[in-house]
Amino acid sequence: MKRREFICGLSCLIAGFGIGQVVPFKFFKYTDKEDGIERVGLGGFTVAVSSHCNLNCKGCDTYSPLAKEEFVSFEDFSRDLDKLKELAPDREMNIAFMGGEPLLNPDITKLIRKTKEVYPEPRSVILTNGILLSQMSDDFWKTIMECEVDLRITTYPINIDRSSYEKKEKEFNINIGKDILKADKLYDFNKKEVIDDNYKEYSEGFEWSKNVLDLNGKQDYVEKRKSCPHRGIVQYARGNIYYCYVHAFINAFIDYFKVDIPITKDDYIRIADVKDIKEIDDFLSKPKPLCRFCKQCHNTCYGGEPLEWGFSERKISEWT
Numbered sequence: 194m195k196r197r198e199f200i201c202g203l204s205c206l207i208a209g210f211g212i213g214q215v216v217p218f219k220f221f222k223y224t225d226k227e228d229g230i231e232r233v234g235l236g237g238f239t240v241a242v243s244s245h246c247n248l249n250c251k252g253c254d255t256y257s258p259l260a261k262e263e264f265v266s267f268e269d270f271s272r273d274l275d276k277l278k279e280l281a282p283d284r285e286m287n288i289a290f291m292g293g294e295p296l297l298n299p300d301i302t303k304l305i306r307k308t309k310e311v312y313p314e315p316r317s318v319i320l321t322n323g324i325l326l327s328q329m330s331d332d333f334w335k336t337i338m339e340c341e342v343d344l345r346i347t348t349y350p351i352n353i354d355r356s357s358y359e360k361k362e363k364e365f366n367i368n369i370g371k372d373i374l375k376a377d378k379l380y381d382f383n384k385k386e387v388i389d390d391n392y393k394e395y396s397e398g399f400e401w402s403k404n405v406l407d408l409n410g411k412q413d414y415v416e417k418r419k420s421c422p423h424r425g426i427v428q429y430a431r432g433n434i435y436y437c438y439v440h441a442f443i444n445a446f447i448d449y450f451k452v453d454i455p456i457t458k459d460d461y462i463r464i465a466d467v468k469d470i471k472e473i474d475d476f477l478s479k480p481k482p483l484c485r486f487c488k489q490c491h492n493t494c495y496g497g498e499p500l501e502w503g504f505s506e507r508k509i510s511e512w513t
């Protein structure tokens with residue numbers, strides 16, 4: 194699968210329409226009264242369950258190798274979900290648990306159960322690197338089954354034991370989805386070194402690529418927005434809604450490399466402050482100042498430059 198198709202798949206998946214499975218996805222669409230243009234409002238979002246990660250891929254989209262340990266607060270999430278339901282009782286909300294690595298969050302089952310309580314439909318999704326799956330408790334697997342969550346693993350070229358979760362898959366009658374990364378080397382997860390130079394098992398899959406930032410902030414963010422591949426990949430983090438995950442996680446990049454990229458109040462909207470769901474729809478329909486720092490929309494395929502998958506060395510060149 195090419196990167197662009199993958200991300201289309203991902204945005205569909207995030208919206209509850211995993212590749213080849215689950216419910217058909219409907220973006221929430223509305224016509225803007227000011228200009229008569231049909232726009233996409235809040236119809237779902239990915240949750241930054243944990244901002245950090247236990248794998249730390251080179252050039253990770255969500256800057257997880259640079260992130261400090263940070264978990265979504267269960268209290269904030271519950272309050273915000275209840276608020277969204279109150280603001281738009283009839284609206285579907287497609288929710289995907291992501292990160293960073295979502296399984297690092299000790300409250301993961303509580304988060305899933307709360308989501309199922311507030312939004313019994315459509316099915317939510319968890320996207321994980323699978324590393325912790327063999328250690329997850331039966332309560333986790335029961336929650337996945339009972340709450341009908343679509344569990345999807347990104348399969349990286351690392352030597353983790355997949356047999357234990359394949360057993361759980363059978364035991365709990367779950368169909369785990371797999372998004373396979375194209376790679377031609379196998380790595381030892383603990384030693385972080387190549388153990389097989391002729392690795393072919395996952396040679397057919399989506400491609401890894403570099404998401405390039407413009408540190409000078411010279412991108413035309415009004416124009417480029419029209420072709421942005423992130424449309425619809427709305428992100429929830431720290432009680433806020435962000436237009437995309439670059440905006441939600443770029444703070445880790447800024448803090449780590451001490452670069453001057455301003456995050457302004459126009460770049461996010463705080464759910465607790467919202468009085469009408471239209472405020473969030475309007476927020477999502479407007480270009481964002483942070484888009485000036487993102488080069489992705491200018492590339493012909495999503496993400497642009499191909500990048501060989503590997504462990505991050507936390508160099509700025511992985512993202513610029």
Ligand SMILES: C[S@@+](CC[C@H](N)C(=O)[O-])C[C@H]1O[C@@H](n2cnc3c(N)ncnc32)[C@H](O)[C@@H]1O
Nearest residue numbers: 252253254255292293294320321322347401402
């Ligand atoms: C940021 S991860 C978070 C969830 C989980 N840790 C995982 O890896 O599945 C979400 C998805 O984005 C993909 N992704 C992140 N950075 C990428 C990159 N630079 N190129 C291609 N895909 C990328 C991952 O492979 C994964 O499928």
Ligand code: SF4
Nearest residue numbers: 246249250253293322
């Ligand atoms: S893409 Fe890699 S580094 Fe980023 S969150 Fe997923 S597993 Fe972690």
